[in-house]
Amino acid sequence: MHIGIIGAGLSGLSAALHLLGAGHEVTVIERSRHVGGRAGTVRIGGHVVDPGASVLTMPELVFDALAAGGLDRFAAEDELDLLPVTPAYAGRFPALDGLPPSVLHVPEDLAVPEHMRWQQGMFDAAYERFIAGDAAWGSYANPRDLARLGGLVRRGALRSMQHQVDRRVDDPRARRMLTFQALYAGVAPSAARAVYAVISHMDVGLGVWYPRAGMGWVASVMARQIQRAGGRLLFDHEVIGLDGRRGRVTGLRARTITRVHQLPFDGVVLTADSPVTDRLIAPLGGRAPRRVRLSPSAVVAHLDVDPDLQDHWPTQAHHTLDFGAAWERTFAEITATRGRGRLMSDPSFLITRPSVTTGEPGPVSVLAPCPNLESAPLDWDAMGTDYARDVLRTLEGRGYRGISDAEVIHVDTPADWARQGMSAGTPFAAAHTLTQTGPLRRPQRVPGLANAVLAGSMTHPGVGVPPALISGRLAAEAISSS
Numbered sequence: 001m002h003i004g005i006i007g008a009g010l011s012g013l014s015a016a017l018h019l020l021g022a023g024h025e026v027t028v029i030e031r032s033r034h035v036g037g038r039a040g041t042v043r044i045g046g047h048v049v050d051p052g053a054s055v056l057t058m059p060e061l062v063f064d065a066l067a068a069g070g071l072d073r074f075a076a077e078d079e080l081d082l083l084p085v086t087p088a089y090a091g092r093f094p095a096l097d098g099l100p101p102s103v104l105h106v107p108e109d110l111a112v113p114e115h116m117r118w119q120q121g122m123f124d125a126a127y128e129r130f131i132a133g134d135a136a137w138g139s140y141a142n143p144r145d146l147a148r149l150g151g152l153v154r155r156g157a158l159r160s161m162q163h164q165v166d167r168r169v170d171d172p173r174a175r176r177m178l179t180f181q182a183l184y185a186g187v188a189p190s191a192a193r194a195v196y197a198v199i200s201h202m203d204v205g206l207g208v209w210y211p212r213a214g215m216g217w218v219a220s221v222m223a224r225q226i227q228r229a230g231g232r233l234l235f236d237h238e239v240i241g242l243d244g245r246r247g248r249v250t251g252l253r254a255r256t257i258t259r260v261h262q263l264p265f266d267g268v269v270l271t272a273d274s275p276v277t278d279r280l281i282a283p284l285g286g287r288a289p290r291r292v293r294l295s296p297s298a299v300v301a302h303l304d305v306d307p308d309l310q311d312h313w314p315t316q317a318h319h320t321l322d323f324g325a326a327w328e329r330t331f332a333e334i335t336a337t338r339g340r341g342r343l344m345s346d347p348s349f350l351i352t353r354p355s356v357t358t359g360e361p362g363p364v365s366v367l368a369p370c371p372n373l374e375s376a377p378l379d380w381d382a383m384g385t386d387y388a389r390d391v392l393r394t395l396e397g398r399g400y401r402g403i404s405d406a407e408v409i410h411v412d413t414p415a416d417w418a419r420q421g422m423s424a425g426t427p428f429a430a431a432h433t434l435t436q437t438g439p440l441r442r443p444q445r446v447p448g449l450a451n452a453v454l455a456g457s458m459t460h461p462g463v464g465v466p467p468a469l470i471s472g473r474l475a476a477e478a479i480s481s482s
């Protein structure tokens with residue numbers, strides 16, 4: 001079969017490599033000039049910037065995809081040139097619960113062996129079947145999977161993440177470092193299910209890496225292997241419609257700067273976010289899901305900061321989580337729904353400095369979580385630059401010398417994410433609430449279209465680099481059997 005893949009992000013590239021390994025012909029159609037999507041690297045004014053994902057966890061998933069496309073492990077390791085990120089995170093805290101201001105390095109400073117064992121047990125019980133496996137309802141019909149599901153429930157998978165951490169961890173700083181990942185899931189730690197401790201385990205227990213050439217290098221290596229294996233990549237092609245008959249896709253139309261191209265296919269994998277995907281499948285009778293609850297968004301500022309000034313900052317880490325005193329209130333503000341969202345009143349920030357790992361000068365990125373456009377329909381085009389400057393002034397006051405005067409290379413706001421086709425201006429897609437997890441998340445198969453499947457953050461297993469790579473493999477398996 002000849003499969004068309006819409007989107008050259010990590011999920012689309014993963015799907016392409018696994019399909020090539022299964023003997024299919026593959027064409028990847030990308031509307032931009034670059035691969036990587038939300039895990040790409042771009043050059044802005046002479047600076048190399050990672051606008052999305054900032055580190056790599058579970059690199060085995062990349063190696064598996066490359067191996068499916070014919071690149072052996074040793075060659076893949078050489079091409080990727082991954083550097084370990086140590087510590088995985090630094091957490092910087094104000095005076096908290098009677099403790100003085102402090103810095104906690106993760107995982108080195110986490111003296112919580114009981115919780116770490118529980119967290120690893122949750123990962124071991126959940127990963128192979130319920131994260132890396134098919135999430136369709138019918139796939140859970142056998143007794144073994146029902147027994148596994150029962151084992152997860154007995155481990156407390158459906159209790160809140162915050163509850164499970166609080167019962168084993170006394171240090172309030174460690175509690176935050178083991179639950180902030182709930183933001184990736186789009187919900188507060190008190191509302192996130194404990195099964196999402198698997199995200200913390202990916203960071204804290206399994207290690208973190210960074211490609212020397214930037215996060216987009218992962219996608220570049222994958223794209224190169226697709227071409228070596230005989231696949232095609234079409235850049236600057238915007239898919240404007242699907243063709244089909246009798247409930248099957250027969251091809252698609254893609255617009256370039258000069259004309260519209262009609263491309264025949266035996267099946268398609270759609271990796272774009274919901275607004276784009278829903279627009280494409282609707283004319284052929286493909287059904288979109290009910291309204292979903294979306295994750296918060298973020299404002300991300302990329303900066304050129306004097307390295308000498310950075311040497312005097314409060315932490316020297318690739319990733320620093322600089323916390324405000326508030327925690328529960330902050331999550332409540334940015335996760336509120338139906339127009340009730342608010343900007344953080346006591347903000348916490350993620351500061352990313354790849355130069356700490358690579359040893360080469362490079363930009364600093366500051367991420368400030370914020371409500372999505374449904375939660376708070378703010379005029380980000382009017383206020384985005386000023387808000388970014390407010391964030392930098394706050395960090396200057398917390399000891400990040402020179403950051404408020406740094407050159408701002410680029411700022412992304414919810415308005416920018418929305419223009420890229422992301423639902424309600426959030427790059428974190430649908431929240432991982434209980435009713436939007438596993439078989440309850442948007443299914444990979446498109447109802448009404450027999451040979452169209454989804455990959456990426458909108459479908460199982462969800463948001464993040466490992467889930468994107470997994471979803472690509474699952475999409476390849478699904479379309480192969482259509």
